[in-house]
Amino acid sequence: MARLVIVSNRVAIPAEGKASVSAGGLAVAVNEAFSAYEGLWFGWSGEISDNPDAEPKLIDRERVQYAVLDLSPQDYKEYYAGFANRALWPIMHYRVGLGSYSRSDYSGYQRVNRTFARALAKLLEPDDLVWVHDYHLIPLASELRGQGVDNPIGYFHHIPWPGADVFNTLPASGDLLRAIADYDLIGLQTEPDVQNLSRNLIDHMRAIPLGGGSLMVDGRRTKIRSFPIGIDVAGFKEAAEKAGSNKVVRETMAGLRTRKLLIGVDRLDYSKGVPERMEAVDRFFASNPDQRGNVVYIQITPKSRSEVPEYEQLSREVNEKVGDINGMLGEPAWTPIQYVTKAYPRPVLAGLYRAARVGLVTPMRDGMNLVAKEYIVAQSEEDPGVLVLSKFAGAARQMQEALLVNPYDRFEMSEAIREALYMPRDERLARWKPMSERMIREDVDWWARNFMTELESFRILDRSSSTT
Numbered sequence: 001m002a003r004l005v006i007v008s009n010r011v012a013i014p015a016e017g018k019a020s021v022s023a024g025g026l027a028v029a030v031n032e033a034f035s036a037y038e039g040l041w042f043g044w045s046g047e048i049s050d051n052p053d054a055e056p057k058l059i060d061r062e063r064v065q066y067a068v069l070d071l072s073p074q075d076y077k078e079y080y081a082g083f084a085n086r087a088l089w090p091i092m093h094y095r096v097g098l099g100s101y102s103r104s105d106y107s108g109y110q111r112v113n114r115t116f117a118r119a120l121a122k123l124l125e126p127d128d129l130v131w132v133h134d135y136h137l138i139p140l141a142s143e144l145r146g147q148g149v150d151n152p153i154g155y156f157h158h159i160p161w162p163g164a165d166v167f168n169t170l171p172a173s174g175d176l177l178r179a180i181a182d183y184d185l186i187g188l189q190t191e192p193d194v195q196n197l198s199r200n201l202i203d204h205m206r207a208i209p210l211g212g213g214s215l216m217v218d219g220r221r222t223k224i225r226s227f228p229i230g231i232d233v234a235g236f237k238e239a240a241e242k243a244g245s246n247k248v249v250r251e252t253m254a255g256l257r258t259r260k261l262l263i264g265v266d267r268l269d270y271s272k273g274v275p276e277r278m279e280a281v282d283r284f285f286a287s288n289p290d291q292r293g294n295v296v297y298i299q300i301t302p303k304s305r306s307e308v309p310e311y312e313q314l315s316r317e318v319n320e321k322v323g324d325i326n327g328m329l330g331e332p333a334w335t336p337i338q339y340v341t342k343a344y345p346r347p348v349l350a351g352l353y354r355a356a357r358v359g360l361v362t363p364m365r366d367g368m369n370l371v372a373k374e375y376i377v378a379q380s381e382e383d384p385g386v387l388v389l390s391k392f393a394g395a396a397r398q399m400q401e402a403l404l405v406n407p408y409d410r411f412e413m414s415e416a417i418r419e420a421l422y423m424p425r426d427e428r429l430a431r432w433k434p435m436s437e438r439m440i441r442e443d444v445d446w447w448a449r450n451f452m453t454e455l456e457s458f459r460i461l462d463r464s465s466s467t468t
């Protein structure tokens with residue numbers, strides 16, 4: 001059996017005796033890819049050490065081997081907190097003004113990619129298929145090629161890819177465009193992302209279109225295609241159905257009594273539009289005073305990337321907003337916003353989604369957004385809830401039946417909340433059903449299979465081109 005080698009910044013190593021961990025979207029997706037392959041998962045150990053080993057630590061679990069490296073404090077600061085999350089992340093999410101580029105961060109990013117490539121090259125076998133994930137590792141293929149690696153290498157970008165007028169403001173943009181073309185296959189979430197990257201390569205790197213999504217860049221062929229990521233529908237549905245017995249879910253529902261629940265679940269990140277959403281909820285209560293006391297909004301927002309100043313600033317902003325709104329509107333017997341920064345396990349979230357009449361998923365920009373998909377999958381056919389979804393989330397392309405909103409427009413969001421709360425069951429069902437069916441068809445297995453089928457074809461293509 002051919003080996004699949006996955007590379008990502010974060011690696012979710014399961015506990016001994018377990019085949020996989022239940023964790024966030026990327027981990028679930030990667031584990032799905034391993035269901036058809038034996039393989040290796042390579043990346044950062046999650047540890048920072050003063051003297052990191054050059055050789056990865058190897059851990060064996062069932063059919064997957066894990067190979068992880070520590071980062072030095074300088075690597076962590078420059079590669080992860082610096083270039084990846086202070087320069088690339090904001091630019092990829094169209095927030096040019098929030099971007100902060102430094103040359104030393106960029107050289108740290110290049111250095112870690114080189115270190116990863118050197119360590120990984122030694123572990124690769126000639127038949128391996130290599131699949132790299134996300135913006136931390138854009139130059140990895142180019143570094144691997146420099147180490148003499150000739151295997152098919154694919155890349156999947158989990159976040160948005162902006163147009164050239166945004167992307168090219170990044171001082172390292174030319175380097176990154178050159179480097180990304182060293183992948184055989186580049187997967188993006190949506191068709192507009194594909195257009196943005198392809199046009200940029202054609203207009204600024206003199207790439208030649210070859211048809212069918214393939215481009216010739218500097219004498220190398222690369223293919224760019226969209227692969228919208230899905231979720232583990234069967235697993236999530238089962239968790240939602242069983243969640244009634246979960247203590248947190250039971251207690252939350254008991255606390256609600258007859259009140260209707262609005263729910264938001266996001267990492268604390270400015271791309272998610274949490275303060276803007278709170279303002280919309282505030283506006284909703286201002287224009288629907290009869291609903292005060294009847295509706296509760298639970299926002300679950302685990303802290304994220306706290307060492308990056310823009311995230312620390314956001315955390316303060318959200319705390320202040322929750323305090324202001326609850327102080328102004330609340331009553332001793334009613335708190336409009338329940339804000340929680342704890343991370344809950346997926347089965348608890350599944351139960352809370354099912355209990356919520358409205359799912360609020362209103363990012364300012366998002367590659368896909370799996371919470372929107374999970375919310376739909378968690379609903380029951382008897383009494384489905386309503387999804388209010390930002391039109392700037394990649395998921396909106398597959399979820400046109402949701403109440404689509406512009407997250408920059410608090411009035412429109414407040415109106416959508418009202419419409420969702422008053423929507424009759426017939427209409428809720430008519431909107432939910434086609435989305436639910438699409439989530440089942442276009443699940444994580446469909447996503448991984450499509451990508452791997454395409455990546456496999458490069459093995460055949462390479463072989464045939466070397467014999468002609």
Ligand code: G6P
Nearest residue numbers: 010026134135158159267304305
């Ligand atoms: C997004 C990215 C992932 C990342 C995750 C959590 O979903 O696409 O690559 O792992 O956020 O962020 P963190 O910085 O904690 O890894």
